[in-house]
Amino acid sequence: MTSLITMDDLTNEEIISILDIAEQMLPIARGEAYTPILSGKVLANLFFEPSTRTRMSFEAAMKRLGGSVLNLGDVSTSSVVKGETLFDTMQMMDGYADIAVIRHPRQGAAKYSSDAVEIPVINAGDGAGHHPTQTLLDLFTIRKCHGTLEGLQVALVGDLRYGRTVHSLSGALARFGSSLTFISPSSLSMPREIVQDLRNSGVDIVETEDFLGSIESLDVIYMTRIQKERFPDEEEYRKVAGVFCLTAKDLVNAKKNMIIMHPLPRVNEIAPDVDSTPHAKYFEQAFYGVVARMALLCRLLEVDVQEAIE
Numbered sequence: 001m002t003s004l005i006t007m008d009d010l011t012n013e014e015i016i017s018i019l020d021i022a023e024q025m026l027p028i029a030r031g032e033a034y035t036p037i038l039s040g041k042v043l044a045n046l047f048f049e050p051s052t053r054t055r056m057s058f059e060a061a062m063k064r065l066g067g068s069v070l071n072l073g074d075v076s077t078s079s080v081v082k083g084e085t086l087f088d089t090m091q092m093m094d095g096y097a098d099i100a101v102i103r104h105p106r107q108g109a110a111k112y113s114s115d116a117v118e119i120p121v122i123n124a125g126d127g128a129g130h131h132p133t134q135t136l137l138d139l140f141t142i143r144k145c146h147g148t149l150e151g152l153q154v155a156l157v158g159d160l161r162y163g164r165t166v167h168s169l170s171g172a173l174a175r176f177g178s179s180l181t182f183i184s185p186s187s188l189s190m191p192r193e194i195v196q197d198l199r200n201s202g203v204d205i206v207e208t209e210d211f212l213g214s215i216e217s218l219d220v221i222y223m224t225r226i227q228k229e230r231f232p233d234e235e236e237y238r239k240v241a242g243v244f245c246l247t248a249k250d251l252v253n254a255k256k257n258m259i260i261m262h263p264l265p266r267v268n269e270i271a272p273d274v275d276s277t278p279h280a281k282y283f284e285q286a287f288y289g290v291v292a293r294m295a296l297l298c299r300l301l302e303v304d305v306q307e308a309i310e
């Protein structure tokens with residue numbers, strides 16, 4: 001793997017190896033140890049769409065490992081406003097950085113960017129396409145909480161049409177043998193080609209609009225935000241805004257060890273009274289973004305973590 005554009009760029013063995021390395025990174029991410037194994041390396045953070053967690057956790061990952069970060073910053077202060085093409089902006093990156101992270105509103109933009117450069121490119125979200133690094137931290141969280149990725153009952157809830165996190169996560173979970181329930185309004189159902197691909201590979205999928213009708217059987221509930229910015233018009237968004245909201249009282253029949261995840265930001269999909277239940281894992285999940293990204297950066301920059309740490 002030289003770039004990470006979709007989860008198909010990783011084998012199951014590579015995913016497990018990244019999660020194992022991420023586990024070793026926990027003390028470094030918490031600031032309890034300092035191991036500058038990426039010293040001298042430079043990462044370019046190219047965010048053409050808003051981001052808090054993804055951008056900052058890449059920066060934290062790089063800096064805690066001794067590397068440094070260049071930020072494109074606010075797109076309105078870059079040459080993009082002068083009409084520079086993405087291809088030309090990317091061409092510069094080979095000369096400025098050792099690795100680039102890109103988020104862009106256009107589906108396919110990360111792949112397009114990786115074709116423009118020699119350095120590894122990481123897709124941090126391409127429109128309604130994919131978000132593979134979110135999947136790595138999601139898998140890390142699930143394995144941390146359940147001790148395994150195999151054979152879990154997972155519900156993906158909300159905007160499955162435009163939500164890139166669930167596009168990447170569904171395929172990855174299926175590869176580890178999870179059963180998937182897709183819960184969404186019919187207008188926001190999982191794209192047909194994703195459902196078809198999953199079914200063709202023998203995955204057990206239920207699609208429903210019934211929010212949490214079968215909560216007692218679930219190991220993971222993965223909530224998502226309705227992706228307002230991807231709707232062609234505001235009126236369509238208003239029809240589905242706020243359609244699902246999980247509250248603490250919905251959880252009475254849940255398994256004790258059922259976990260609730262969310263890539264964040266949440267708008268109103270999870271009521272604040274859920275935060276203090278033992279099921280709530282979304283803030284812990286966001287922290288795991290640092291270790292998952294540390295492990296990925298080491299892999300793409302070809303740093304042998306075992307050797308470097310010993």
Ligand code: NCD
Pocket residue numbers: 053054125131134164165224225263264265
């Ligand atoms: C997600 C995204 O950008 O797709 N955010 C994130 O990276 N944690 C989810 C979202 O914006 O709803």
